[in-house]
Amino acid sequence: MSNKQSGNNKPKPSQLINKPGTLPTRKVPVPAKKGLNIWVIVGAVAVVALFVGLFVMRSSGSSGIPSEAKQFADLGQGLHLQTIDDALPIPYNSNPPTSGYHVGSMISPWGIQKEPVADKVSTHNIEHGGVIIFYKQSLDADSLAKLDSLARDLQRQNQCLLMTPRPDDQIDHPIVVTAWTYMLSLDSVDTAKITQFFVALVGKGPEKFCTPLS
Numbered sequence: 001m002s003n004k005q006s007g008n009n010k011p012k013p014s015q016l017i018n019k020p021g022t023l024p025t026r027k028v029p030v031p032a033k034k035g036l037n038i039w040v041i042v043g044a045v046a047v048v049a050l051f052v053g054l055f056v057m058r059s060s061g062s063s064g065i066p067s068e069a070k071q072f073a074d075l076g077q078g079l080h081l082q083t084i085d086d087a088l089p090i091p092y093n094s095n096p097p098t099s100g101y102h103v104g105s106m107i108s109p110w111g112i113q114k115e116p117v118a119d120k121v122s123t124h125n126i127e128h129g130g131v132i133i134f135y136k137q138s139l140d141a142d143s144l145a146k147l148d149s150l151a152r153d154l155q156r157q158n159q160c161l162l163m164t165p166r167p168d169d170q171i172d173h174p175i176v177v178t179a180w181t182y183m184l185s186l187d188s189v190d191t192a193k194i195t196q197f198f199v200a201l202v203g204k205g206p207e208k209f210c211t212p213l214s
Contacts, residue, residue: 032047054113064200064214066193070096077127078105084120091177096134096166097123112151112166122162126180129203129210130160133139133194134176137165147175148188154195160210180205 017048072094079090079101092100102123110130122132131154135147151163173185177194178200184193203212 007022017137017204023202027131038161050129051166064196065182066184066196068193069182069197072181072183074101074181081120084118088120092119092123094178094183095170095172096132096176096178098126098178098183108164109164110159110162111155112148113162115164116166117162119137122164125160125162126178127205128160128207129180129205129212130162131198132178133161133163134171134178135163135165136168136171136174139165139174140170143174143189146191150189150191157199158200158211158213161198 075090075093076099081088081101081103084103084106086103088101090100092098097119100123102120104124105120105126107124108117108121110125116137126132131152133147135144139147145165151161155161173187174195175186175189177184177186177197181196182197182201184197186193199213203210
């Protein structure tokens with residue numbers, strides 16, 4: 001056989017058969033791992049936080065104020081009487097009052113008072129940003145002791161708290177807590193709700209004499 005013929009019979013590259021273990025190495029692309037996009041995680045966390053916030057607001061009322069609290073129209077600030085005997089030019093729109101006329105030169109001392117404080121005086125306290133706990137004079141001793149203890153605890157957080165009895169015929173519930181334009185009426189001592197009301201509204205009066213807690 002001639003060299004020419006031998007060359008013509010050489011197998012074509014496509015006909016070559018590799019021996020076992022000698023296959024050409026081919027790099028097969030490996031799909032990238034599909035991890036969670038950081039923005040997907042952030043979005044999910046935000047949605048959860050939104051639902052939690054809505055739940056808290058629904059159960060507690062806006063701005064931390066208990067949902068049972070009522071808000072009354074603001075009769076105005078800086079409405080001063082000269083003496084406690086002066087007639088009210090505009091009657092109060094809530095009982096006890098949550099805004100309106102008061103004696104400009106009088107304000108009740110903060111803390112626990114054993115005698116009723118006149119509305120024309122206590123209204124000045126809430127204008128300064130204070131919170132007042134009113135209770136029926138006939139309130140039972142156990143409830144009064146709980147209120148007394150609570151008032152002392154709250155005043156350690158912020159001094160602008162006034163606790164005072166009120167004649168039974170001048171109050172519709174055993175316990176009524178007021179702040180400027182807000183009122184919380186209770187049939188029994190509810191430490192959690194009174195604390196929540198106090199923390200949310202103390203220092204929120206139109207005259208900034210008291211420091212807010214929230």
